[in-house]
Amino acid sequence: MAVIALLLSVAAVAVDQIIKLLVTSNLKPDSGFTVINGFLNIFYIKNRGAAFGILQNQRWFFIVVTLAISILLIISLFKYENHTVYSYIAAILIIGGGFGNLIDRILHGYVIDYLSVSFFPPIFNFADCCVTVGTVFLMIHILFFSNLDSDAERVIRKK
Template sequence: MTAGTTKRTGLIWLWLAAIAFIIDLGTKSFVVSHFQLGESVNILPVFNFTYARNYGAAFSMLADAGGWQRWFFGVIAVSVSGLLIYWLKQQAANKYWSNIAYALILGGALGNLYDRILHGYVIDFLHVYWDKSHFPIFNLADTWICIGAAMLILEAIMESKNDKESSNDS
């Protein structure tokens, strides 16, 4: 690297986190302005839009904890977001897979954090079910987080596989 040049880091992927955040907030705003709490509209035989509020975390964990969980999960979201930004800064910009994963998780974490701070709960509306079995209602922020986490897991598996193949070739 020559004097005057800077290393491009994964921070250039913050645009993706911003887009994920904006899409999440937009869909939640649409649901709140067009649905009554608990209202459900069938979209597919296995999928509804159902307006719900989640006062807890994943699968409504700690939803009935009395209110302290709002701040607890908020602190976790701020901490994870800070860690993700740090990791993005440490990464080269061309590490596409992990940068996209970090950006999606960051956008999702910030979307749910926004809800917790503004409302005290997270707005959920994606309702997947089969027959009488219902998956907990979730939102796009949760989807971004899950996609990003799955990408990181797949990356770790592939790296582990490549490391084993490299060591077997030597």
């Protein structure tokens, strides 16, 4: 299953990079268009920071942190023994999204962002969505499922 998860992460990176290629090929920086009036816009910006524009111009910090987290998640795909569907989905999305933005930081020095929704002011991208949703799935796994096997083992040992 770990190999399949890695392949799905690669697919997420491919989707992210294809969308970014379409955006950069069809829009100039700081320009965009409305998809759904009052709700969704495509607006190409060069983000040199993190979410919400924090930590501007910290390219190498983000590269190192992204690589470290991605390596830990890849190792966990093969070594962790209590995977659930939530932990696999979390790893797929976080690795895929992390590498999608990592490619931008290495190649361009910034992340290509393009999604703008009315209820959420920062502009973001598909990779950001993957990391965010993956983190939610990881939290669900940690909070509700990571101790199930160890709890069962304790009950068996007491008998």
